[in-house]
Each structure stands twice: as C-alpha cells, then as structure tokens.
Amino acid sequence: MHRPVKPEHVRQLAITAQRLAGTPPLPTKEAILDLVRAITCLQLDPTSAVARNQFLILWSRLGSYPRELLDQLLWQDRSLFEYWAHVASIVLTEDFPIFAERMANPLRGDSGWHQGSRDWMKANEGLRRYILEELQARGPLTSKDFEDKSTTTWWSSGWTNNRTVSRMLDFMWAHGDILVARRQGQTRYWDLAERCLPEWTPRHVLSRREVVRQGAIRAIQALGISREKHIRWHFVRGRYEDLTSVLEELVAEGVLISIRIDGASKQWSGNWYLHRDDVSLLEGIEKGDFEPRTTLLSPFDNLICDRAYTELAFDFYFRIEIYVPKPKRQYGYFVMPILHGDQLIGRIDPLMNRKTGTLVINNVYAEPKARVNASTGRAVAASIADLAHFLEAERIDYAGQIPEGWKKSLRSG
Numbered sequence: 003m004h005r006p007v008k009p010e011h012v013r014q015l016a017i018t019a020q021r022l023a024g025t026p027p028l029p030t031k032e033a034i035l036d037l038v039r040a041i042t043c044l045q046l047d048p049t050s051a052v053a054r055n056q057f058l059i060l061w062s063r064l065g066s067y068p069r070e071l072l073d074q075l076l077w078q079d080r081s082l083f084e085y086w087a088h089v090a091s092i093v094l095t096e097d098f099p100i101f102a103e104r105m106a107n108p109l110r111g112d113s114g115w116h117q118g119s120r121d122w123m124k125a126n127e128g129l130r131r132y133i134l135e136e137l138q139a140r141g142p143l144t145s146k147d148f149e150d151k152s153t154t155t156w157w158s159s160g161w162t163n164n165r166t167v168s169r170m171l172d173f174m175w176a177h178g179d180i181l182v183a184r185r186q187g188q189t190r191y192w193d194l195a196e197r198c199l200p201e202w203t204p205r206h207v208l209s210r211r212e213v214v215r216q217g218a219i220r221a222i223q224a225l226g227i228s229r230e231k232h233i234r235w236h237f238v239r240g241r242y243e244d245l246t247s248v249l250e251e252l253v254a255e256g257v258l259i260s261i262r263i264d265g266a267s268k269q270w271s272g273n274w275y276l277h278r279d280d281v282s283l284l285e286g287i288e289k290g291d292f293e294p295r296t297t298l299l300s301p302f303d304n305l306i307c308d309r310a311y312t313e314l315a316f317d318f319y320f321r322i323e324i325y326v327p328k329p330k331r332q333y334g335y336f337v338m339p340i341l342h343g344d345q346l347i348g349r350i351d352p353l354m355n356r357k358t359g360t361l362v363i364n365n366v367y368a369e370p371k372a373r374v375n376a377s378t379g380r381a382v383a384a385s386i387a388d389l390a391h392f393l394e395a396e397r398i399d400y401a402g403q404i405p406e407g408w409k410k411s412l413r414s415g
Contacts, residue, residue, distance in 0.1 A: 006263075007276075015227055020305045021063045029066075033064065040223075045059070045091050051336035052389075056072065057072070065388055079200075081095050102205075104238075108173070108178075122154060128152075144191055178195055181193065217242060259278055301339075337349045354395065359396035363400045366412065367403075376407065
C-alpha cells in the first residue's frame with residue numbers, strides 16, 4: 003500500500019527538511035551543527051566569485067552569521083572535518099564510523115582507474131612513508147613542504163597530471179591516514195589523522211551494509227521524500243551497494259514508508275520513500291503548516307545538487323556554467339537560483355568585487371511561470387540585500403537586465 007502525496011507537498015517537505023523554510027534559528031555553533039545533521043554535509047568548492055560554497059549554504063539557511071563559527075567548529079572544536087560525502091565536503095565528526103568504512107578501502111573498484119591507482123600507490127609506498135614521517139616530526143604541513151620522492155610520477159589526462167605529491171596526499175586523505183588540520187585561504191595544512199580528531203570521536207566499526215542503511219536513511223530524511231536514483235546522488239555517493247535490497251528491508255521493518263506521488267496529469271514513476279519519523283511533518287505540511295521563505299541558493303547547494311531531481315520536483319532546468327566558454331553561457335558564471343516559497347522562480351548572476359566593496363548583479367532572470375510583480379520583487383530584493391550584508395558589500399550594482407515587474411523593487415532596495 004502506497005501513501006499518496008501531492009507534488010507540491012513533496013517540494014515543501016524537501017525545502018523544510020533542508021532548513022530552507024520557517025524562521026531561521028539564531029546563528030550559533032549548535033545551530034550550524036544541527037543544520038549539518040539535517041542536510042548531511044557542506045560541499046567544498048574553490049570557486050569564490052561570490053563566496054565559498056560552504057559559507058553560502060549556511061547563509062541561505064541562517065541568514066547573515068559570523069563566518070568564524072564554522073572555522074571554530076572545524077579547527078578548534080573539531081566537531082566537523084573535511085572528507086568525502088557526495089563530493090569533497092565538510093562532515094560531522096560524530097558520523098566518523100560512516101566514513102571510516104570508506105577509509106578502510108577507498109580505492110575499492112574494478113575499473114582501470116581503480117586498479118591503476120592501487121598499483122601507483124603500491125609503487126610509491128616510499129613516498130607515503132616519507133610523508134607520514136615528516137608529518138610526525140614537523141606537521142601540520144602543506145603540499146609544498148614535501149619533496150617529490152616518488153618512484154613513479156602521477157600521470158593523468160586532467161589537471162592532476164604531474165601533481166605527484168598532491169595526488170599522494172589526496173589518496174592518503176581518502177585512506178584516513180591524514181586529514182586537513184587547518185586552512186589558510188585555500189591552502190590546506192595536513193597532519194596525521196589522530197592529531198586532527200578529538201578524543202571523543204566514535205570509533206565503532208560499521209559493516210558495509212550498515213553504512214548503506216544509514217546513508218540511505220540520512221539521504222531520504224535530507225530530501226524529505228526520495229526514490230532510489232536520487233538517494234544514490236546524496237551523502238555517501240558511490241557507496242550504495244545493494245541499495246534496492248536495503249530499501250526493501252527498511253520498508254519491511256517499518257523504518258521507511260512507500261509513497262505514491264500523484265501529479266496533476268500523471269503519477270511520478272518509481273518507488274518513493276518517506277522516513278517514519280517525518281510522517282507528522284508531512285501531515286502538518288498537508289494541512290498548510292509550510293512556512294515559505296525567499297532566499298538565494300549556491301549552484302552547489304544540497305537542495306539542487308541532483309539536477310534530475312531539481313528538474314522533476316521544481317520544473318527548473320539548472321546547469322553550472324563555470325566551465326562553459328563565456329560566449330556560450332546562457333545565464334552566467336556563478337548563477338544563484340532564487341527560492342521563493344516552494345518554487346525556484348528565477349536566478350541571478352552575481353559577482354562580489356572585493357576591491358570596490360560592490361556586489362555586482364550582472365543580470366536577473368525570472369522563470370516563465372514566476373510572478374513578476376512588486377511583492378515578489380521586494381522579496382528577491384531583500385534576499386540580495388541580505389547577501390550583500392553577509393558579504394560586507396558597501397553597495398549593490400545592478401549592471402544588466404532585470405525583469406520589468408521587479409525593476410523598481412530591486413533598484414530601490
């Protein structure tokens with residue numbers, strides 16, 4: 003028996019689960035930890051056209067907050083650390099056993115790349131031992147502090163080619179030998195893992211299947227309602243072995259509830275799942291308890307990192323154009339979608355000019371179905387103004403096009 007749910011309630015539950023609805027909590031360290039528990043991780047990305055992704059993910063949910071709180075949680079409290087979730091991310095130290103299972107065999111796989119990487123690591127065991135000895139004696143250290151004592155240079159057709167020491171550090175990080183002890187800008191300082199984790203770090207061992215169970219549960223709760231193909235894209239991406247069987251097991255145990263999503267014209271395909279602890283939250287939303295909010299999302303935000311899910315649930319086609327040649331971009335370099343209530347109503351193309359203290363809004367775009375009126379314009383303007391405040395911008399410059407019905411609100415905001 004499948005419980006029926008309407009598409010709008012799927013969206014509203016996802017937005018609520020992602021902490022993008024309701025009144026934002028006071029920005030404290032505990033609020034940040036609670037938020038990461040809810041959404042599972044904060045993706046890391048070097049792009050800084052506006053701000054680093056991890057800071058923007060928190061801003062979208064907390065509003066303006068002291069950035070040093072995240073640094074304190076990472077480098078002082080050690081309640082968070084950097085590792086691989088769906089991609090390189092900031093994750094919870096309390097979740098360490100979930101990631102330790104990957105650390106035990108990070109190069110598991112039968113592909114040519116996996117086999118080649120294992121062979122390369124074996125051939126360069128001397129470089130690995132040298133790095134560990136240097137860190138033991140002198141850590142924390144950056145990649146530039148190590149000599150290249152490799153036997154075989156790392157070869158790749160991509161950007162990692164000839165970056166032998168950096169590649170070894172990345173593999174040792176994946177293996178859990180070393181972790182990022184601190185950062186100075188984007189420069190990582192590496193140290194032995196045991197010196198980067200607090201004494202209270204949980205060390206119990208999880209089986210591979212238990213990791214899949216916990217990963218699936220966390221992904222579903224972060225999305226509200228999900229199906230298998232979307233679960234695979236979240237949290238412990240690439241590690242959902244035998245997921246179909248695990249989901250069937252969780253349904254049989256009553257942990258997950260099977261859902262049927264009935265659209266206006268057709269039923270959404272696939273088996274969808276809801277965690278039993280979120281039934282009351284869904285029932286409240288179905289009664290009208292959804293509390294809409296307007297904010298801007300990083301292009302790497304957890305809500306929209308699965309493009310197929312974004313297009314299905316929000317009818318919003320979104321692709322990152324950072325690596326697209328400028329003349330071929332449709333919207334811009336670092337485009338931020340506009341979340342308004344339970345809809346993605348448009349996007350902005352911003353750039354933070356730190357030399358002049360100006361948040362430049364190159365263009366603002368509205369979706370065809372968006373309400374391009376003064377009320378919506380004021381909500382969008384308020385979100386842009388709050389982003390400027392968070393970035394400590396002294397002014398906002400609307401340099402390009404703005405939808406006609408939003409012009410007055412944005413230019414006067």
